[in-house]
Amino acid sequence: MRRGMKRRSSEITGRRTSGTWVERTAARAMLRAVRFSDDDFDKPLIALAVPYSNGTPCNDHLRDLGDVLQQAIEEAGGKAIVFGTPVVSDGISMGTEAMKYSLVSREVIADSIELMTEGYRVDAVVTLSGCDKTIPAALMPIARNDLIGLTLYGGSILPGDYQGEALNIVSAFEAIGAHCAGKIDAGQLHAIECNACPGAGSCAGMYTANTMSSAIEALGMSLPGAASNLAVGRDNDLSPEKRNDAVCTAQAVLELVRSGVTARDIMTRAAFENALTVAWALGGSTNAVLHLLALAHEAGVDLSLDEIGRITARVPLLGNFKPYGRYVMNDLHAIGGLPMVMKTLLDAGYLHGDCLTVTGRTLAENLTEVPGRPEGQDVLFSPDQPYAPPGQHIRVLHGNLAAEGCVIKLSGKEMQRFAGPARVFEREEDATAAILSGGIQAGDVMVIRYEGPKGGPGMREMLSPSSALMGAGLGREVALITDGRFSGGTHGIMIGHVAPEAQAGGALAVVREGDPVEIDLERGEVNLLLTPDVISDRLSQWRAPAPRYKRGVLAKYARLVSSASSGAVTS
Numbered sequence: 001m002r003r004g005m006k007r008r009s010s011e012i013t014g015r016r017t018s019g020t021w022v023e024r025t026a027a028r029a030m031l032r033a034v035r036f037s038d039d040d041f042d043k044p045l046i047a048l049a050v051p052y053s054n055g056t057p058c059n060d061h062l063r064d065l066g067d068v069l070q071q072a073i074e075e076a077g078g079k080a081i082v083f084g085t086p087v088v089s090d091g092i093s094m095g096t097e098a099m100k101y102s103l104v105s106r107e108v109i110a111d112s113i114e115l116m117t118e119g120y121r122v123d124a125v126v127t128l129s130g131c132d133k134t135i136p137a138a139l140m141p142i143a144r145n146d147l148i149g150l151t152l153y154g155g156s157i158l159p160g161d162y163q164g165e166a167l168n169i170v171s172a173f174e175a176i177g178a179h180c181a182g183k184i185d186a187g188q189l190h191a192i193e194c195n196a197c198p199g200a201g202s203c204a205g206m207y208t209a210n211t212m213s214s215a216i217e218a219l220g221m222s223l224p225g226a227a228s229n230l231a232v233g234r235d236n237d238l239s240p241e242k243r244n245d246a247v248c249t250a251q252a253v254l255e256l257v258r259s260g261v262t263a264r265d266i267m268t269r270a271a272f273e274n275a276l277t278v279a280w281a282l283g284g285s286t287n288a289v290l291h292l293l294a295l296a297h298e299a300g301v302d303l304s305l306d307e308i309g310r311i312t313a314r315v316p317l318l319g320n321f322k323p324y325g326r327y328v329m330n331d332l333h334a335i336g337g338l339p340m341v342m343k344t345l346l347d348a349g350y351l352h353g354d355c356l357t358v359t360g361r362t363l364a365e366n367l368t369e370v371p372g373r374p375e376g377q378d379v380l381f382s383p384d385q386p387y388a389p390p391g392q393h394i395r396v397l398h399g400n401l402a403a404e405g406c407v408i409k410l411s412g413k414e415m416q417r418f419a420g421p422a423r424v425f426e427r428e429e430d431a432t433a434a435i436l437s438g439g440i441q442a443g444d445v446m447v448i449r450y451e452g453p454k455g456g457p458g459m460r461e462m463l464s465p466s467s468a469l470m471g472a473g474l475g476r477e478v479a480l481i482t483d484g485r486f487s488g489g490t491h492g493i494m495i496g497h498v499a500p501e502a503q504a505g506g507a508l509a510v511v512r513e514g515d516p517v518e519i520d521l522e523r524g525e526v527n528l529l530l531t532p533d534v535i536s537d538r539l540s541q542w543r544a545p546a547p548r549y550k551r552g553v554l555a556k557y558a559r560l561v562s563s564a565s566s567g568a569v570t571s
Contacts, residue, residue, distance in 0.1 A: 043078055044123040044124060045121075045122045046078040046126060046253060047081055047083070047120065047122040047126070049083060049084075049085055049112075049125065049127040050063065050066035050082055050083070051087045051128060051130060052084055055087065056087060056089035056091065057201060058087075058089065058131035058132075058202040058203070059089075059134065061154060061231055065246055066082060068246040070082055072250035072251070073250040078124075078254050085113065085137070089131050090487065091169050095463070099458070099461060100457060100458030102458065102460070103458050103459050103485075104457075104458050105137070106133040109137035109138070110136075110144070110298075113127060114144065114145065124147065124148040124253050124254075124256060125141075125148070125149035126150060127142070127149070128151070128152050128153075129152070129153055129154060130202055131209065132207075132209050135216065139216060140294065143263050143264065143295060143300075144299075149263065150223070150252060151221055151222050153209075154201065155229055155230050155232070155241075156204050156231060157230075158204070158230065159204050159330060160196045161195060162191055166328065168205055168322060169197060170205065170207070170322065170467065170489035173464065173467035177468040181472040183471070199234075200236060203488070205322030205489060206283050206284055206319060206322065206329070207285055207323070208285040208288070208488035209488070211488055212279075212284075212285075212288060212291055215276070215291075215292060218278035218342060219266070219267060219271050219272065220266045220274075221357075223252060223359065224339050224359070224366045224370075228332055229242050229245055229337065230242065230329070252359060255360060256358060259360060264300065265356060266355070269302070270352040270354075270355050271356075272296055274351050276312050277312070278351075280315040280393050281315055282318070283321050283325065283393055285487070285488030286407045286409050289497065290567055290568055293305065294567035294568065295567075297566070297571075305396055305404070309405075312393075313390060316383055316386035316387075316388065317387045317388040317393045317411070317412055318341070318387055319332075319380055320379055321379075323489045323491040325411075332379055335379055339367060340370060342370075343367045344372065344383065346364060388410075393409065393410055393412070394407055395407065397521075398526075399525030399527040400507055400527050401527060402498045402499060402506075402508075403499075403500065403507070406495050406498040406526060407496055408494065408526075409491065417519065417521065418445070418479050419518040419519070420479065420517065421445065421516060422446075422513060422516075422528075423440060424447045425447065426449060426450050427448070428448055428465060431448045432468055434446075435465055435468040436472075440478055441478075444479075445480075445517040446478060446479065446480045447481050448484060449509060449511070450502050450509075452484060452498070452503055453501065453558075453568040454503045454561055455545075456548075459568060461485050462484050462486055463489055466487075466492055467489070470492055475491065475492035475493070479495070481508070483564070485564070498564075499563045499564045504563070505539065505544065510542055515528055515529075516530075557570065
């Protein structure tokens with residue numbers, strides 16, 4: 001449905017005039033079999049997407065949250081049609097061929113939601129989310145078809161504990177590198193594994209899930225506080241705040257139906273600037289670049305990688321969060337959560353306060369009663385005295401290795417230049433094996449290619465090699481450059497999203513072992529230090545490798561997907 005064609009009721013329940021009387025009667029007959037009553041046919045029909053899976057803690061509680069939300073929708077005067085979506089767990093698939101399906105799942109989930117909302121011609125939609133790709137995917141079809149709707153994040157996991165140290169999933173990945181480097185023994189490795197994830201909820205640090213849930217709240221497409229309200233308590237039951245989020249979300253979607261406000265009324269260019277500002281101020285994941293480009297594409301908002309660089313160049317880093325800092329979402333929740341962060345940024349002039357949100361009020365109106373940033377804590381720094389100044393979080397770089405651009409996550413590190421010999425790997429597993437076997441030395445520049453959207457296909461996250469570098473104590477002494485992407489849990493000298501990717505004929509494809517590579521942040525470039533003639537000659541002789549997958553989902557994705565510089569979208 002496009003702007004101006006506001007839904008008030010569903011064709012399938014007979015409130016529209018299209019279709020014959022017989023067809024509508026048949027539809028109602030089928031719905032009676034699934035407990036629809038006469039009264040239900042006069043209620044707004046609300047699609048409820050519940051990406052439940054017991055295959056990951058991020059989504060393990062979403063069936064319960066979906067039940068609360070379904071009941072709340074019906075108590076608020078709507079009728080819910082509930083359905084599931086696929087869920088690929090990044091943490092479980094990481095470092096394997098299964099990870100190739102993770103980013104692909106973003107498109108499949110979005111398309112699945114579109115199939116259900118359009119197939120049932122619903123009046124509005126509420127989408128739940130947990131693990132990383134379910135979050136942007138939950139909003140993409142709402143923006144794509146300019147639906148009435150909003151999304152609700154399932155919430156963050158509580159931190160684990162081992163010998164008084166707070167743990168999270170990245171603790172387990174880095175422990176592998178530490179064990180291989182002889183820094184911890186097998187017993188300690190096993191103890192970290194057993195204590196890293198104590199219950200349901202998404203990864204606790206400012207990784208991709210918490211980054212994107214925060215960005216979407218700043219975008220205005222989820223309720224205030226929902227991004228930082230935790231998933232469950234210590235008893236692993238839904239937290240009171242998350243139950244309240246569900247009730248308020250149900251009430252909000254019915255009010256949106258009454259007002260006729262659709263997604264594109266909210267998802268404006270200014271709203272995307274708010275989302276980018278909050279993500280950068282918190283020290284979020286590089287995946288925010290990819291997903292916000294994709295969401296802007298779906299919403300019809302003109303946003304490029306270079307514009308993201310310009311918009312965020314003025315944003316200071318305020319958050320002291322893992323993987324580079326000390327804290328997790330639980331700590332932010334305790335001092336006021338995301339509304340406090342947004343209030344801090346608004347008061348300092350970094351946000352557009354007049355943007356409409358799903359509450360029916362503006363962003364500034366939502367924050368009127370929110371307390372300011374508390375003193376005496378170092379979870380969130382003041383804009384006047386930030387954790388790091390503007391330009392020292394995620395940077396967009398160019399150069400002859402990334403003509404369309406790439407991203408580096410600095411997270412407060414003071415680095416101007418890094419140069420060294422290229423160590424070239426055609427796949428992630430070979431790079432990880434080289435690190436764990438001691439084959440990578442300080443000063444090396446690791447190049448992992450053919451891991452981009454088309455080349456992988458699927459643009460895997462390089463958390464295994466990046467964590468292995470950190471665990472081996474090489475995080476500040478080795479750079480990693482890839483046309484793949486990075487987990488939100490990644491830190492170190494990491495450059496990802498290199499575009500054009502190697503499979504598409506980018507210069508990354510012709511880097512050879514030992515070639516000199518330079519990262520120059522003063523110029524904002526990453527370059528292969530060879531003459532243009534040498535690079536051109538190599539490219540003229542290069543031929544793209546044959547596709548790795550001939551059939552199935554990955555083959556389809558490789559044929560359809562765009563460059564990482566435009567969000568790796570397929571629509």
